[in-house]
Amino acid sequence: xxxxxxxxxxxxxxxxxxxxxxxxxxxxxxxxxxxxxxxxxxxxxxxxxxxxxxxxxxxxxxxxxxxxxxxxxxxxxxxxxxxxxxxxxxxxxxxxxxxxxxxxxxxxxxxxxxxxxxxxxxxxxxxxxxxxxxxxxxxxxxxxxxxxxx
Amino acid sequence: xxxxxxxxxxxxxxxxxxxxxxxxxxxxxxxxxxxxxxxxxxxxxxxxxxxxxxxxxxxxxxxxxxxxxxxxxxxxxxxxxxxxxxxxxxxxxxxxxxxxxxxxxxxxxxxxxxxxxxxxxxxxxxxxxxxxxxxxxxxxxxxxxxxxxx
DNA sequence: CGACTGTTGCGACTGATTCGCAATTAGGGG
DNA sequence: CCCCTAATTGCGAATCAGTCGCAACAGTCG
Numbered sequence: 001x002x003x004x005x006x007x008x009x010x011x012x013x014x015x016x017x018x019x020x021x022x023x024x025x026x027x028x029x030x031x032x033x034x035x036x037x038x039x040x041x042x043x044x045x046x047x048x049x050x051x052x053x054x055x056x057x058x059x060x061x062x063x064x065x066x067x068x069x070x071x072x073x074x075x076x077x078x079x080x081x082x083x084x085x086x087x088x089x090x091x092x093x094x095x096x097x098x099x100x101x102x103x104x105x106x107x108x109x110x111x112x113x114x115x116x117x118x119x120x121x122x123x124x125x126x127x128x129x130x131x132x133x134x135x136x137x138x139x140x141x142x143x144x145x146x147x148x149x150x
Numbered sequence: 151x152x153x154x155x156x157x158x159x160x161x162x163x164x165x166x167x168x169x170x171x172x173x174x175x176x177x178x179x180x181x182x183x184x185x186x187x188x189x190x191x192x193x194x195x196x197x198x199x200x201x202x203x204x205x206x207x208x209x210x211x212x213x214x215x216x217x218x219x220x221x222x223x224x225x226x227x228x229x230x231x232x233x234x235x236x237x238x239x240x241x242x243x244x245x246x247x248x249x250x251x252x253x254x255x256x257x258x259x260x261x262x263x264x265x266x267x268x269x270x271x272x273x274x275x276x277x278x279x280x281x282x283x284x285x286x287x288x289x290x291x292x293x294x295x296x297x298x299x300x
Numbered sequence: 301c302g303a304c305t306g307t308t309g310c311g312a313c314t315g316a317t318t319c320g321c322a323a324t325t326a327g328g329g330g
Numbered sequence: 331c332c333c334c335t336a337a338t339t340g341c342g343a344a345t346c347a348g349t350c351g352c353a354a355c356a357g358t359c360g
Contacts, residue, residue, distance in 0.1 A: 017305090017306060017307070017356090017357055017358075018357075019306095019307065019308080019356075019357070020356090021307085021308070022307090037347090038347075038348080039346095039347085051308090051309085052308095052309095053308065053309050053310070054309095054310095054348090055308075055309070055310080055311095055348090055349075055350085056307080056308060056309075058347090058348060058349075059307080059308085059349095074224065076279065077222075080317095080346080080347085081231070081316075081317070081346080081347065082346085082347060082348095083347085083348095094269065096269065096273060096275050096277075098275075099278065105273055105275065107269060107272070107273055109265070109268060109269075109272070111261070111264065111265045111268055112265060114261065115259070115261045115262060115265055116284075118259060118261055119244065119246065119257060119259075119284065122257070122259070123246060123255055123257055123288075123289070124288075124289035124292075125246050125248075125255065125284070125286055125287070125288055125289065126286045126287040126292055127246075127284045127285075127286045128249070128284075128285055128286040128287070129226065129284065129285040129286065130282075130283070130284040130285075131281075131282070131283050131284070132280075132281070132282045133280070133281050134266075134269065134275070134277045134278075134279060134280040134281070135277075135278055135279040135280075136275055136276045136277045136278040136279065137275070137276040137278070138273075138274075138275055139273070139274035139275065142274075142276055167325090167326055167327075167336095167337060167338070168326080168327095169325075169326070169337095169338065169339080170325095171338085171339075172338090187316090188316075188317080189315095189316085201339090201340085202339095202340095203339065203340045203341075204317090204340095204341095205317090205318075205319085205339075205340070205341080206338080206339060206340075208316090208317060208318075209318095209338080209339085230315075230316085230348095231315080231316065231347075231348070232315080232316060232317095233316090301360105302359105302360095303358105303359095303360095304357105304358095304359090305356100305357090305358095306355105306356090306357080306358100307354105307355080307356075307357085308353105308354085308355070308356090309352105309353095309354085309355095310351105310352095310353095310354105311350100311351100312349105312350085312351095313348105313349080313350075313351100314347105314348085314349070314350090315346105315347095315348090315349100316345105316346090316347085316348100317344105317345085317346085317347100318343105318344080318345070318346095319342100319343085319344075319345090320341105320342100320343095320344100321340105321341095321342105322339105322340095322341095323338105323339080323340080323341100324337105324338080324339070324340090325335105325336100325337085325338075325339085326335105326336095326337080326338085327334105327335100327336105327337105328333105328334095328335100329332105329333090329334090330331105330332090330333085330334100
């Protein structure tokens, strides 16, 4: 079950020691349906392996971030100061957080890739991590609001 | 001295009650030469008015954020989990944080404004706040690194 | 199957931010 | 100009995410 996890194989390929805890955490992150924060990641991972400690979660997150395999998000702090994590994908995408309903929209566009290029070239800056987040009102909530004003 | 502060006049115009503490905090933010976190803001503001409490700093930051006059930054958490603040400007700009030297580069480009437009239109999303931050290696540090490898 | 080294659990700790409540104060109406 | 009231503040305790030191444990390589 953990064996066919792409992220796991990638970590292995980098010569990182694979412990039971790391396997469970990586599988959990990879199969997550939503953006997980450290606490939810711990909770979910414990369903696979109850012997996981909070400190290990933070240490593993740190490891995966350093390996460039995990991205950290704030999601505009809609729910407090914690961070959320997601597996890094081929193409960077951005996150839109709705202040009204709390929903998160993901969006990718070539314009973002081009902007990245421009940033890197014009500032002679080697980008390792990039994060674009916006907060505002999604279309459904905007309609809702308008309706209530009538 | 506080009177000629543009931000202060703006806040006043919105019908917000102006206390001595808020005047001092707003003046401090406006005249800051670097990105301030809550603790440094408190420290600096106390030079103007020693009767300022930590809680008031956080409450004022919250207020100014809600008024859309202050933007919150992470600066890639180069120095821990705290947040940094800056007065919102006409044109949005992005922040590049160098993991090697800790330097921050600010950069604005029409491409960013256009990307914002595209995001808003394609997702039918009303953007209220937007934040683009990148982490990596600045040109000076890249040169330094290369030199040391030779 | 050891040994060596990296990893983990634990529990205490830190540092940023928030909260409840009583005391204070800005600023409009008289 | 003063008073009143609602908004704001100070205080100190509480919360909450994340970190640390250290002893016990466990992959991996030979």
